[in-house]
Amino acid sequence: MCVTVSLLASGSRGNCALVASARTRILVDAGISCRETFKRLRSLGEDPQALSAILITHEHSDHVYGLATLAKKLSIPIFMTGATHAAWARALRKDKGERPQLDTLERFEAGHRFQVGDIEVKPFTIPHDAADPVGFTFRVEGAKVSVATDLGYLPANVRDHLRGSDILVMESNHDVEMLRVGSYPWAVKQRVASNVGHLSNEKLAQFFTKDYDNSAAFVVLAHLSEQNNHPELARREAEKALGQRGGLFQNRVLVALQSEVLPPIRL
Ligand SMILES: [Zn+2]
Ligand SMILES: [Zn+2]
Helix, strand or coil, X not given: CCCEEEEEEXXXXXXXXXXXXXXXXEEECCCCCHHHXXXXXXXXXXXXXXXXXXXXXXXXXXXXCCHHHHHHHCCCCEXXXXXXXXXXXXXXXXXXXXXXXXXXXXXXXXXXXXXECCEEEEEEECCCCCCCCEEEEEEECCEEEEEECCCCCCCHHHHHXXXXXXXXXXXXXXXXXXXXXXXXXXXXXXXXXCCCCCCEHHHHHHHHHHCCCCCCCEEEEXXXXXXXXXXXXXXXXXXXXXXXXXXXCCXXXXXXXXXXXXXXXXX
16 A cells, blocks of 8 residues: 655645645645645655646635645646536635636536546535535545545535545544634634534544544544644544544544644555
């Protein structure tokens, strides 16, 4: 097996990950500036020009902020669903008065797998308040990587897709109590905590104790809120839940942060 996963940035100020095999390099989301993306790639010894494709989960700005510039600088396929592309283009016109141009757009549909180099990608629908949000599973050389962030809860179809993952990147957005007493306006709290908002530490822990198959060598906690969570709190919750199933020794828990690159996890 030979696959690496690096998280260049993770959180509500920008998301970007790299899933790579020996000959294919996929950027998942483009939520930080092009300059910062290039800088963080280079810090990992990666050449931005060697990227194979960019995949977009949904049109929220923390997932597409750098996309227009990245697309201009790199002539590589940009994969999005039709509805996500339409929503992204609309927002770009409205907010920046820019004419959205993606010469290398490749549309995909949730539930339909496609190939990027030697990596097979399967997008699946997630419950989130965007036009057509998806998570991804990646398969290469017998290994499976799953990425599921920006989802209010974990419905059965999502849990099915996560089964058998060797690397599992999961949202652990907020601590329910920290969100409740925190400074967010009431309407925002409602949105975050809703079934189309973000996954709490508690809901993720529930998944680990009830539904998780203990398959992953690495579990990455991602999209942590900087206001309503703490890396050590999220880690403790996850490790406690995994420990209850006796799975802590199989699963190494890592925490992805906003301002630091999580160095490559290798299988
Ligand atoms: Zn989102
Ligand atoms: Zn997000």
